[in-house]
Amino acid sequence: MQLNTCHALKEWAVAVAALEQAKTIMLLRKGGIHEQGGRFRVACDQVLLYPTYEHQQPGLLKPEYANAVTPVASGWHPETVRIGSWAEITDILPVSDPQVVEALLPFHIWNDKFISDRLKWKSRQPLYILLLRTYSLPQVHHIPYRAEYGGCKSWIDLAQTISLENSQPVLSDAAYAQIVAEVRYKIGHVLQGVSDE
Numbered sequence: 001m002q003l004n005t006c007h008a009l010k011e012w013a014v015a016v017a018a019l020e021q022a023k024t025i026m027l028l029r030k031g032g033i034h035e036q037g038g039r040f041r042v043a044c045d046q047v048l049l050y051p052t053y054e055h056q057q058p059g060l061l062k063p064e065y066a067n068a069v070t071p072v073a074s075g076w077h078p079e080t081v082r083i084g085s086w087a088e089i090t091d092i093l094p095v096s097d098p099q100v101v102e103a104l105l106p107f108h109i110w111n112d113k114f115i116s117d118r119l120k121w122k123s124r125q126p127l128y129i130l131l132l133r134t135y136s137l138p139q140v141h142h143i144p145y146r147a148e149y150g151g152c153k154s155w156i157d158l159a160q161t162i163s164l165e166n167s168q169p170v171l172s173d174a175a176y177a178q179i180v181a182e183v184r185y186k187i188g189h190v191l192q193g194v195s196d197e
Helices: 013-020 098-103 112-120 173-191
Strands: 004-012 026-029 046-052 080-095 127-144 155-163
Touching: 004 013, 004 080, 013 046, 013 080, 013 127, 026 112, 046 155, 080 155, 080 173, 098 112, 098 173, 127 155, 127 173
Parallel strands: 004 046
Antiparallel strands: 004 155, 026 127, 046 080, 080 127
């Protein structure tokens, strides 16, 4: 494990909160507009979690998460950004089968409309299921917002390095391993055409 990093993954603030509260270990990505070649790539496997607000849409979230979103004006950003956690991306699972994505609905915060929209957008490209082992930093950092942090990109490098030492996992080893196993089991079941009924 790295002892410090400046690498960050941008994600909706409501999703970052769900990861930090151990309500999910899963993110779904297709790629930001400014990704290299327009495709999603994982830049590094240990990343600070950088919450974003501008593109959060309550209509794409399950009701219990939609209620946590306060819409903001286009171009709005906080003067300081809260960095309270980091994650190790343990699994990257490309998925193209809508049935597989549907089977994973209990494991993440988004609703059917989000899934449908993501599968249709750049339909020849898979949807990437990212599984993240999230850790709480020993202290929350409030870093100044910088213009280069903006834009539709998944990965950014912060102007400062943040120490990862003495971080605490939000889930135990056993709990995290169990959820990963359940996700892999669900994917395998659907791909093999096995029904849970």
